[in-house]
Amino acid sequence: MWRAFGIAILAALLATAAAAQDAATMKKDMVGQWELSTTERSKTCVVTLSSEPAPQGLKLTLEPDCANSLPFTKAIAAWDVKGLDILRFETAEGGLVIDFTEVESGIFEGHRDGEGIYILQNLVAARSLAKSMEQMIGDWTMVRGNGRQVCGLTLTNTEAGPDNFQAFLKPRCDPQVVSFGPTMWRLEHGAMLLVAPNGATWRFEADDNAQWRRVPDSTDPLIMLRQ
Structure with a gap:
């Protein structure tokens, strides 16, 4: 019984370590410039994610016009990774603003009640998409x-x-x-x-x-x- 109990504890510790490693990898991969937008990209905002620590989570920078394009971004003060793969934008107090999950390689979707779906994707890829739309x-x-x-x-x-x-x-x-x-x-x-x-x-x-x-x-x- 004690052997089984020890194996269960070891498995739990290994799972915790793997989850921490996955979160650390995701944090590293997310550092850089991203475009936050509505699904049809009629309203966009450039967000720069940093690896520097903030009072809550990690630092980020929003371009000056973000609050006009997407008013909810006024509340965003930091970012972090929750669980294995949830990217979270937070308030200065650590409150939730919006959670994103990856739906396709490099493309994340988040939902806000009463507003709908928002997309977060690499800025270079987003601008390539904009060019593609113009060509359509x-x-x-x-x-x-x-x-x-x-x-x-x-x-x-x-x-x-x-x-x-x-x-x-x-x-x-x-x-x-x-x-x-x-x-x-x-x-x-x-x-x-x-x-x-x-x-x-x-x-x-x-x-x-x-x-x-x-x-x-x-x-x-x-x-x-x-x-």
Whole structure:
């Protein structure tokens, strides 16, 4: 019995040590510049995370316009890692402002009640995404795998709600596309989503031929091409 008890204690100590090591590694990896934004990046803020200790957690710096873009950032005074993998922004007293969890390599999501989802990602990657969004704006053609055109549409940078931008179908689209009736679009974790008024989505991912193919793929694929 005592042997089993000793093994249990050793396992608990090893787990605690591993958790501490994981948290220390995450703290090291997070040091640098990050972009905090709404999901559609209409409001952004640059946050610089430091390894220097603060009265609560570690120091950070917010760019001057953060409070205007994202008012809740006024309360942020420090950052820390909680548990194994939760990035936390805290008040000067150590209170919670927002928690982030990694949903994709280098991309973190956090939620604030009554406000919605916020994204935190590496500043260089975020600016690359902004460039990608600019490249998406304009006229597109939707075709089948055999090259038959089924619809033309225009993606704009006009906001349409908290997460999306306006999209417009051109005349004489295929009945399937008309029935779906997308009126909005957005980029989400590297994919392009067309969104209907009822919330239904078609998801497209870039392939090796610089085309955007609807996923999941099929024997008669739907492909979007830039005009």
